[in-house]
Amino acid sequence: MSEIDIPHHHTVGVGAGPANLSLAALFEAVAPHRLVLLERRPVSTWHPRLLLSGVRMQTSWLKDLVSLVDPTHRLSFVNYLVSSGRIYALINAQFNVIPRREYQRYLAWASEQIEGIEYGVSVDEIGFEEGVGFSYESGGRTIARSDHLVLGLGSVPYVPPGLSGIVGDDAFVPEELTGRLPDMDREAPVSVIGGGQTGAECVLELLGHGFTDVTWLGRRPWFQPMDDSPPANDFYRPAYVEFLQQVTRETRRRLIEGQTLTGDAITPGALQSIYQANYDGMLRLDRYPLTMRPGRDVTSADRDGDGFVLSATSPIGHEKVPARYVVLATGRTATPPPLAPSLTELIDHDDTGEMIVDSDYSLRWKGSDRNKIFVQNRARYTHGVADANLTLLPVRAATIINSLFERDVYTVRDAAPSVVWG
Ligand SMILES: Cc1cc2nc3c(=O)[nH]c(=O)nc-3n(C[C@H](O)[C@H](O)[C@H](O)COP(=O)(O)OP(=O)(O)OC[C@H]3O[C@@H](n4cnc5c(N)ncnc54)[C@H](O)[C@@H]3O)c2cc1C
Known part of the structure; x- marks a missing residue:
C-alpha cells in the first residue's frame, strides 16, 4: 500500500467485541461511514472457547448494544429476536437470563449490519504523529490512520x-x-x-x-x-457512575473494592x-x-x-x-494495548502505573486537544464495577460519542434513583 492509499478515518476502534460494537451501532446514526473497527479475529464471535454446555448470561437481555440509550435502534435485541423468528420460542422457554450462545448470535447478527468492521486485522502497533494523527501497523505495514482512537481490547x-x-x-x-x-x-x-x-x-x-x-x-x-439484588444493581446505574466521579480517588477505590461480589x-x-x-x-x-x-x-x-x-x-x-x-x-487481565513506546510516553499514568481515565472515558495525554483516545473496559477504579461488563455498554458508548462530537448527541437518563449516595 503506497502512502497515498492509506485510508484516513475520523475514528478507529481497535477490537470488535461488544464494547466497540455498541459504539459502532450508535456512531452510525451521528456520523455514518466515519468509524472503522479493526478486529483480529476472522469473524464475529464472543468468548467462543468459553461457551461450555448450558452457560447463561449474567445480565438481562434488556442490556443489549443500544436499548438503554436508544430503544428504537434497529440493532436492539428484541429486533434481533423478531427478525430471527425466535421471539415466541424464547419467551416460552421462560429463561431468567438468556443462553450465552444466544447473545453471541445476537452480536454476530448485529455485526453483519454494521458497516466498517475489518476482520482478520491484528493491530500490532499504534503510533502517533503530530498533524497526521494515529497510525495502525499490522503485519509490518501501516494499514490505516485516524484522528481519534477507541481501544476496546477486552481481556486475556x-x-x-x-x-x-x-x-x-x-x-x-x-x-x-x-x-x-x-x-x-x-x-x-x-x-x-x-x-x-x-x-x-x-x-x-x-x-x-x-x-x-x-x-x-x-x-x-x-x-x-x-449478589444480584436490587441494592447491588444500584451500582450498575448511570447515577452511581456519576456519583463516583465526585469522590476522592482513595474513597472511590475503597467503595469499588467492596462491590466485587456484585459482578x-x-x-x-x-x-x-x-x-x-x-x-x-x-x-x-x-x-x-x-x-x-x-x-x-x-x-x-x-x-x-x-x-x-x-x-x-x-x-x-x-x-x-x-x-x-x-x-x-x-x-x-486487561489486554495490553499495542501502543508505540513514543505514544505511551505522551500518556499520563497514575502512581500505580495505570493510564489516567477521565469521566468521559478519554485518556489524559499530551495531544488530547486535537486527537482523542478513549478506552472501554479499563476504568473500573474510576467508573466502578459496571465498567468491566456489559450492563452499561450503550451508556459508555454514548458518553464517548457525546465527548467526541462535543454535544449531547445522546441523552443518558437515570432520573429516578431512590438512593442518596453522598
Ligand atoms: C466467558 C465470559 C462471560 C462473560 N459474561 C458476561 C455477562 O454475562 N455479563 C456481563 O456483563 N459481562 C460478562 N463478561 C465480562 C465482559 O462483559 C466481557 O468480557 C465482554 O466481552 C467485554 O467486552 P469488550 O468488547 O470490552 O471485550 P472483548 O469481548 O474481549 O472484545 C475485545 C476484542 O478485541 C480484539 N482485539 C484485542 N486486541 C486486538 C488487537 N491488537 N488488534 C485487533 N483486535 C484486537 C479481540 O480479538 C476481541 O474480539 C463475560 C466475560 C467472559 C470471559
Whole structure:
C-alpha cells in the first residue's frame, strides 16, 4: 500500500467485541461511514472457547448494544429476536437470563449490519504523529490512520506467576478445556483452581462429562454467589457512575473494592447446578465426584510424574493436592494495548502505573486537544464495577460519542434513583 492509499478515518476502534460494537451501532446514526473497527479475529464471535454446555448470561437481555440509550435502534435485541423468528420460542422457554450462545448470535447478527468492521486485522502497533494523527501497523505495514482512537481490547486469561510454570498439555486455562476433554482420563484427579464463574462453569463441564474425581479450589472463604439484588444493581446505574466521579480517588477505590461480589462471583443458578450434579454423582458412585476446597490460596505447583502437586494455604495451615490435570481458572487481565513506546510516553499514568481515565472515558495525554483516545473496559477504579461488563455498554458508548462530537448527541437518563449516595 503506497502512502497515498492509506485510508484516513475520523475514528478507529481497535477490537470488535461488544464494547466497540455498541459504539459502532450508535456512531452510525451521528456520523455514518466515519468509524472503522479493526478486529483480529476472522469473524464475529464472543468468548467462543468459553461457551461450555448450558452457560447463561449474567445480565438481562434488556442490556443489549443500544436499548438503554436508544430503544428504537434497529440493532436492539428484541429486533434481533423478531427478525430471527425466535421471539415466541424464547419467551416460552421462560429463561431468567438468556443462553450465552444466544447473545453471541445476537452480536454476530448485529455485526453483519454494521458497516466498517475489518476482520482478520491484528493491530500490532499504534503510533502517533503530530498533524497526521494515529497510525495502525499490522503485519509490518501501516494499514490505516485516524484522528481519534477507541481501544476496546477486552481481556486475556491471567495465570499467577507461581502457577505459570506448569502451563502445558495437562495444565491449561479454561479456553483449552473443550479441546482437551476427549483425551482426558475421566477417572483421574482433576483440580480446578479459581472460585469465580469461569471456575464454576469448568467444574460443571467436568461433572457433566462424567469425571469422577474433581477438586475445586477457591481463594474466598466459601464459593460465594453473585449478589444480584436490587441494592447491588444500584451500582450498575448511570447515577452511581456519576456519583463516583465526585469522590476522592482513595474513597472511590475503597467503595469499588467492596462491590466485587456484585459482578465477579458465581451465579446462584450455576452453584445450584453444581450441588445437584454432585448429589446425582454421589447417588451413582456412593461418593461425591466433586470435593470443594474454599479458603485455599494455591501458591505454587510442581510436576510430579504424570501429574502435578499443588501447594495451597488453607484456613488451618498448608496442604498439598495431587492432580493429574489442572484447569487454571485464575482470572483475566486487561489486554495490553499495542501502543508505540513514543505514544505511551505522551500518556499520563497514575502512581500505580495505570493510564489516567477521565469521566468521559478519554485518556489524559499530551495531544488530547486535537486527537482523542478513549478506552472501554479499563476504568473500573474510576467508573466502578459496571465498567468491566456489559450492563452499561450503550451508556459508555454514548458518553464517548457525546465527548467526541462535543454535544449531547445522546441523552443518558437515570432520573429516578431512590438512593442518596453522598
Ligand atoms: C466467558 C465470559 C462471560 C462473560 N459474561 C458476561 C455477562 O454475562 N455479563 C456481563 O456483563 N459481562 C460478562 N463478561 C465480562 C465482559 O462483559 C466481557 O468480557 C465482554 O466481552 C467485554 O467486552 P469488550 O468488547 O470490552 O471485550 P472483548 O469481548 O474481549 O472484545 C475485545 C476484542 O478485541 C480484539 N482485539 C484485542 N486486541 C486486538 C488487537 N491488537 N488488534 C485487533 N483486535 C484486537 C479481540 O480479538 C476481541 O474480539 C463475560 C466475560 C467472559 C470471559
